[in-house]
Amino acid sequence: MDKVKKHLFTAPVICMLAGISTAHADTAYIVPTPLLAPSSISAEDARIPVPNGKEWDSFHGQLSSQKYSPLNQINKDNVGKLTKVWQYFTGDMSDGTGKTPATVWSATPIFANDTLYVGTPFYRIIALEPETGKEKWSYDTKSPLEALTQPALKSRGVAYWQEKNPQPGVACQKVVYLGNMTAQLFAVDADTGKPCENFGKNGVVDINQWNKLNAKWPLSVLQPPTVIGDKLIVGWAGKDWEYEVESPGSLFALNARTGELEWEFKPIPDDEAGNTGTANIWTAMSYDAALGLLYIPVSSPSPNYWGGNRPKAIPLGTSTTALDINTGKVVWSRQWVHHDLWDYDINSAPTLMDITVDGKPVAALVQATKMGFLFTVDRRTGEDVWPIEERPVPKGDADGEVYSPTQPFPTKPAPLLDQSKKPAIWKIADIVGFGQCSKMWDGLEYNGMYSPPSTKGNGVLAYPDSAGGVQWGGVAFDPVSQVAVVNTSHIVQMIKLWDRASYDKQPKEAGNENGFYPQIGAPYGMSLLNAQNWAGMPCWAPPFGEIVAIDMHTGDVKWRRPMGAVQQYGWYMPESMGSPTIGGPAITAGGVVFIGASMDAKVRAYSLDDGKELWSDNVMAPAVANPAVYEYKGRQYVAFVAGGNSIMKDQVGDQVVVYALPK
C-alpha cells in the first residue's frame, strides 16, 4: 500500500523537480495523477497459464493478447519448407475506383468449432473448412456499403462465443458475431450461419441506440467484440478529424446470448462530454481471468489536433484503463498522453505477461503505443515495473490551447524509435528532390515527439505520426522465453493548424490519414501530410519499419532488424530499408515469429532467437492483420488475411491464405 501511495504522488513530485509545478504554470492545465489500485493478489497467484490449445478463437489468439501458439510442428528448422495448402478469395473487395468505396481488411481469421471464420469488409461472415478452405456457409448481413465514418469500408473480422456445454442440435449454442459501419452487431449460429433470433432483434443489436450525445455519425463496430465469459465487450470507431464535438467514448458489455446491455462505461466525465467527444475504444482489449480485470486501450478526445475545448484534464483519455469485468467500474488507469494533441490513440490491446525482473515474478502488462513507447506496468495495480517518468515537453502557439507541461516517458524498454530529435534526411530523396527535403525540414519545428501542432511555417514535424509507431497489431509474447516481439513504423508527417480563413482556401483533398481535415467547430482546420519529395520518396532516412524483440527479463532489445520492403509500381526497395508496417506478429512454440504487415505484400517467418528471416511468400495485398495459428487433425496451419490498407498503398485484396508443412 505504501508503494501505491508513493506512486499516487509520483507525477506532481516530478513536475516540481522539473521546475514546472502546476501551481506556477502559465496555463490552467493540471496533469492528472495516475489512478492506481492496491491488490491483495500476488503476482504468483495472478499468473496466466501458458496457452495449450489448438484454437485461435479470438482476435489475438488469447484474451491475454499474447498472440502465442503452443504448437511446434512448424519450427525454425523446417519453416523454410512451408507451402500454401489452400487459399480462398471472398470476392469482397473494392479498389475504390467504382461506386463502392475502397476496402481495408484487417481481419485475423478465427479458428474455433473446427471451422475457420472470417468477416469481410462487405460485412459478410464466411465459414471455411480449416483443412481445405472449402466454404461451409456464408451469411450476408446486407449492410450498406457506405464509408460513413472511415475513408474506406473496413472490418477487423468476427468474434466467437459458445455455451460452456453446447447441446448438439440446439441453435445458437455457438455463435459468431460481426459488426458493421452502421453500428449493427450481428449474431449467427456458428454451425449453420443462421441468425440467432434471441439476440437483439432477430439476431441484430443496434449499437447506435446508445449514441445519444453529439451524434453526428454511427458508432461503427469494425473491431470484433471481445468475448469474456458470457459477455461481449463492444467498442466502436468514429469519424476522426471531422468535428470538434462528437459522440463521447463509450464501451458496452452485452449479454452474449441476448444482446442485452449489462453495463456501459464512459471514459469522458459527464460534465466534459458535451464539449468534446471520442476517447473511444476502437481496437482489441485484454482480460485477466484471475483478477477479473478488463484492460481497455482508450483513444484521444476530439478534436485530435487542438484541445482548447477541453482545458480540464480528461484522465482516462489516451490511456490504458482496467475495468472490473462485472461492473465496468474503473479499477486503475494510466494516461499515456496528457491532453493529447497528436491523435496518439492507444490503439492496441495491452499484452498481459508474467515476467521475472531482478529475480522476482511480475504480473505485467505491456502497452504498445503509436509513440513507439512500450509502457510496462503491474497489471494488478497499474504501478510501474520500470520507472515511468514525467518529463517537461514544449508548448505551442495555438489560440485558446492549453498545454500539458509534462508527458510520461518510460525508462525501459527503450523507445522503439528515437523521437527525441528530428529524424535525419534521406540524402537520395533530397538529391532527387533538388533540395526539397532540406527546405521542408528547415520549415518544420521539432522539439521532440510532443512538439504541439503549429500554425507556423510548414507546421510541426510529426514523428512518429498518428499511424505509429506501433499499430493495432500490438506486442506478441513468448511466455516460455519471456521475449516480446513488436513491429514498428518510422513515418514522418507534417501537422499544420490553419485558421478558418486560411483553411477555407486550401485544397480539401484527403486520403487515408493524409490530407486536409476540417475539425468543424474548432478555430483551426488541420493538415496532415506525408513528408515526401515531388517523386513521392520519403524525405526521412530509412529504415521505414522494423521488427524488434525485447528480453522482458531486462527490458533490453534482444534483436531488431528492418522488416519488409517498400514497394512502388512493383519495384521493391532494398530490404535493409524496411517498410512501414500495419498489422502484427504471432509467435509459436516452434521458435518462429509469423508476420505480414509490410508494404511489399509478403508474409514472413523470422527466428525468435535472432530475427533471421526463415521464409516468405507473396500474397495478394499487404497482410495488415495478425496471423492465426491453429491445429486441425494433427496438422499445424498458419492463416493470413491479405486485405491491404490504403494508409500503406492502394493495393487491396480478398485473399485468405493458409500454409502448412508438406504432408
Add this chain to the structure above:
Amino acid sequence: MSTSAGYAPPRRHTGAYIIVITALIALAITAWRFFTPLSGVTDSGGAMVTMLGEFVLFILGLLLIKHEFGGLRSFFVVLSWLAVIGTLFGAVLLHGWWTALVLVVCAAGVVIETFCGKPTRSA
C-alpha cells in the same frame, strides 16, 4: 583473287545475337510474372516498364545486326548500354532474379558487340 583496300568482311555479331535472344527470354519471364497472380509484381507499372526495356533491347539487337558501320551503329551501341543497365536495374528492383541473370548475359552481349567482333581489314 586480290582484295580491294575498301573491302571489310562482315561482322560476326555474336554479341547482337546474344542481346536478341536474352532480351526475348527476359521479356518472356517478366511477362509471365506480370500476368501471373501473386507473383509480387502482377499488373505492376514497374513490370511493364521493365518489359518495355527488354523489348527495346530486342529491337536494338536486331538493329545492331543490320547496321555494320557508321554513326547510327554507334548510337545503337550507346542505347544498348543504357537499355541493358536500366532494364537490369528494373529487373533487380522487381526481385526478378532469373530475369536479372538473363540480363547479365545480355549485358555480356552488349560488351561483345561493343568491343569484339570488329572486322579486320586486309592489307
